Amino acid sequence: MSCYFNRTLVLHKMSFPSHSLSISATIAANAVPLATPETDPVPLQFSVLRKIESCRSIQEIKQFHALVIKSRPLQTQFVYNAIMRGVTSFRTRCGSSLEAILLYREMLMKGLVPNDYTIPFLLKACAQEYALREGEEVHVHAIKTGLLGSNVYVNNTLMRVYAVCGVIGAAQKLFDKSPQRDLVSWTTLIQGYVKTGSPREAVEVFFRMCEANFVADEMTLVIVLSACAMLGDLSLGKRIYRYMHENEVKRDVFVGNALVDMFLKCGDADLARWVFSEMPVKNVVSWNSMILGLAQQGKFKEALVVYEEMQTLGIRPDDVTLVGVLNSCANLGLLESGKWVHVYIDKHMINADGFIGNALVDMYSKCGSISQALRVFQGMKRRDVYSYTAIIVGLAMHGEAAHALEIFSDMSLVGIRPDEVTLLGVLSACSHAGLADEGQRHFEDMSRVYGLEPQTEHYACMVDLLGRAGLLSDAEEFIKNMPTEPDAFVWGALLGACRVHGKVELGELAMKKLVEIEPERDGAYILMSNMYSSADRWRDALKLRKFMKEKHVKKTPGCSSIELDGIVHEFRKGEKSHPKSKEVCRFLEEFTSHLKSFGQQDKIAFA
Template identity: 45%
Template sequence: MATAVLPAAALSTPARAAPAPSHAPPGRADPRHLPQLHAALIKSGELTASPKSFHSLLEAAAQAASPAHLTYAVRLFRLGPRLPSSAPCYNVLMRAFLHAGRPDDALHLFVEMLDEASACPDQHTIACAIKSCSRMCALDVGCGVQAYAIKLGLMVDRFVLSSLVHMYASCGDVAAARLLFDAVEEKGVIIWNSIIAGYLKNGDWKEVVEMFRRMLEVGAAFDEVTLMSVATACGRIGDAKLAKWIAGYVGEKGMVRNRNLATALVDMYAKCGELREARRLFDGMRSRDVVAWSAMISGYTQADQCREALALFGEMQLAEIEPNDVTMVSVLSACAVLGALETGKWVHSYIRRKCLPLTTVLGTALVDFYAKCGCIDSAVEAFESMPVKNSWTWTALIKGMASNGRGREALELFSSMRKASIEPTDVTFIGVLMACSHSCLVEEGRWHFDSMTRDYGIKPRVEHYGCIVDLLGRAGLIDEAYQFIKTMPIEPNTVIWRALLSSCTVHKNVEIGEEALKQIISLDPGHSGDYILLSNIYASVGRWKDAAMIRREMKNRGIEKTPGCSLIELDGAVFEFFAEDSDHPQLREIYQKVEEMIDKIKIAGYVPNTADVRLDVDEYEKEVSVSHHSEKLAIAFGLMKLHPGATIRLSKNLRVCTDCHSATKLISKVYNREIVVRDRNRFHHFKDGTCSCNDYW
């Protein structure tokens, strides 16, 4: 076939003279010189006379990173000479398509090759075709390629076998991948990596670790790719012992210079809870890409060190590293825990500004963030803007509605979820039952609890039983809640008994409250809140000696009360306040603002509730003590710093006490402010002297 010359525009660069060509194979040539080299080979006649020269030119064009050069390579392939054996040229282009993320084009090229009489696929062609099927999850087509490989007698080739193992595993048929793997007598590192990567992709973390242990037992060689997969699996299952062995081996062999491997180790240590080691490795990395930053931020978030996560995100911005959707999910999760609304809003605006795709994971994180910051309307907007929603997205909004006092709306949303043919999970039902509990929807709660098993085949977990105990207890059905616990098919834990004890405190049920505490102490004797709840029950019915006895027992056992802590975000910074705080630099001004605040709400009818204060001080000291609770200090700070009319938002580590609840209602009215408080159980939206919980919490 005569050689066709590409258009002159594609073969010359008028801005400068072409360098004198070397007729040596141009496999490592500068891609910018490809047209000149092509022209020189045509002129010298080597393009048709030397298949090696043509193949090298084609390879140089195909291996260049630019899409334009890949297009040039395709045109060169189409218009170039037909070689006696064209398989190597097909292989070059197929590999280039795979590298460019175009597996469908690679597969089409393979089909085209089968129709050409002079082209005979070899083991590299088959391997590329199978890899294309892996990338496309086209298992049926891959099986067809495998049948063709059997016909050609190529099933003994290690590249073909490794590609097949990887294909089956990538397409979810790990059992078939394992059968092929086990049938191979001499296993090299490539096929080991293929089966391990398959298990990794399918989330079979334990199998990844077991396969690696087997490699060590048989003395099989492994490389950095193996270690990256195993390190990832170690992090997922929390195998700290193997994690340390891997880190030691990597350090001993000097492999830590591999950035991808170092990043995998950072992620491994972080997920194993070894944050100091993770940070040490992270800080020691010569170069850190977005994956490394995201791994470290994610580690802090998952370990509930959310302030450190946001601080590191700030460093990432200063380092001018562009965050991706994975980074944003971790940052939003940290903002949700801290109630850092302004920081989270900035993240949302960044997502819009950079046009990051709103994946289900990122969108769900946004919904969850807004819901956990008490901005339920913004959560709904984020939910409605998502192109695709899954059960976790619906569940996040249902739980958000429930915790923000919109129980009826949460149940309506659950109904919409079912109409959309989205199957609820066991977590969805936790949200549904929470909605019933927080809104005193007793009959609805009973119905949905029974519906779990009856209509969806979901076996209730201890969390679901806890929701029913909480539902009945809040509604004052203490005896029924107690009998429900006694007839549970699973052993009740401390959470269930605490839900009952909390209800006994509200409804002043001494007898069952005593039994609940007895059960809790047998399971977890060191939690201060349990003793305080029973002490408060005694105090509420006038049994002062018993209340004092409980407090003494706490002291004798060395159990200290967990201090109340409230967080408030101002201008992107999170401020922390403790009850009776003495460390804040503006402490004097804050306490003056508290005094002013208390004086104003007393005029509006506020009477301090000192029933829960320790008994060995006089009434004045009790009033001072309740006025210095952490949420009152945080609210005073918000009044000082925020502009008039701005909503005050804070988070508290404990349940809001009765006194602070009454006081905050009046503060919202006197100062004409909306105040949103997230406590350990739910949200309280205070406005015009009322609360969204309707005093039912």
């Protein structure tokens, strides 16, 4: 009794920031005498729980809550906890954090005190809604009531609030101070590091957990596997896989999906396929993991084969599946298949905003139908930075620089901040349109206006922009002043510009640098050899080809594909396997000679 009295007394003395939800103000204004904590009769507890569990919607819980407000004997700690449990287990549109906080305030006003069940319910709601400020308030209450530190559920749920809100330092601090830790504490900390983009640290925590003699269960492993996936570290992934065998971890559908995703992100499609085929139970996420994972590995055709298999089995795709299919169509240039997905989306009245809308814009623009991409973009009710970037990049690819820049300026009007990829689209639009000054201005704006750090891709784009505009010495100077080491894309851009403007000496320097970075690739040699030929330096061209042969430089065959009536026709340099390859070659010869008569031979050679 005295213990509870002391606790409530402390609650009265607490001060909260003025912007808070004013739990403390409610307590201060509380005129109702504080009740002693009573234990409800067991039959009442059972009937309350049965009632809450029978509720099928948040409205029904609210109706029960109304009944409690009217009936004084029902106003007990147990009943409020039960309502809070009901509220937090429903995913409400209005947000369960607010509902739970309101219930908590009401509870305090009725003179009831929180216990070790109340706080976890409240904190669960805060974590679900990413309500950091409210979580911090509850943190204070948990300290003042003495529940923090004495109850592992309170500690773990509080850690989770900080972890999901990205305040990993606070979560780690709580963990370090916890007098008792269980598997959930470790798992929550590991997940905190994963969610805040630190998979390396997450894995380190996992190994520390093993040293502390905890054995991971399937929930911990799903998170650890996702950390391996983020790291793309196959040997680490295999090590975790062995751990699962050694410790006989249950392989449920979550673990299976996490394994498939991990193996694909680590580049081992065969292992992923094997795990996938061995899964006794698959769900739509399993199929999505395969389709998206294969697409992320650039295996677009394989991704579509998996999708066909899914269709054959009659499994209904969801939004994520369609995004993966659209992405594969986009990268293969399969306009007809992409259109089919669009029809499917319309037919099933799937909301074409967000991920789906953005994937459609990207698919249409990559498949050459920029007008349709624009139509989808304009028809979207909600547009985000991805939507804007997709259309800007698409317009830039189609040479419509002015339109791309116009849409870019619309972004600031509607209050959407561009990111690094948007700027890449803007710079490439400027580059293709020969707008060197405007491109330079946007490049400078990156850090000055948008607070974005230019990456090596942006530098490569600028070199391309200056090079195309014929400002070769500016491009060279630009590379010299780069804060980071120039990569193959930067030197490749310079070499390309040298090829166009016939700058052989500078081209030789770019080639030398490129060969240092990528000795096994043939691109630089081919470009340089073409450059020598154009400058009538046949001997140098021959010498370079001979050198390539001696060094066994692999030749990447040029490849192009075209979709006709839903069938993809592929053509590789030097390969005559296509049934109509003779006719195609004959047509190309005629076409080339026709173009040459218009003086376009240089462009053909370059292409």
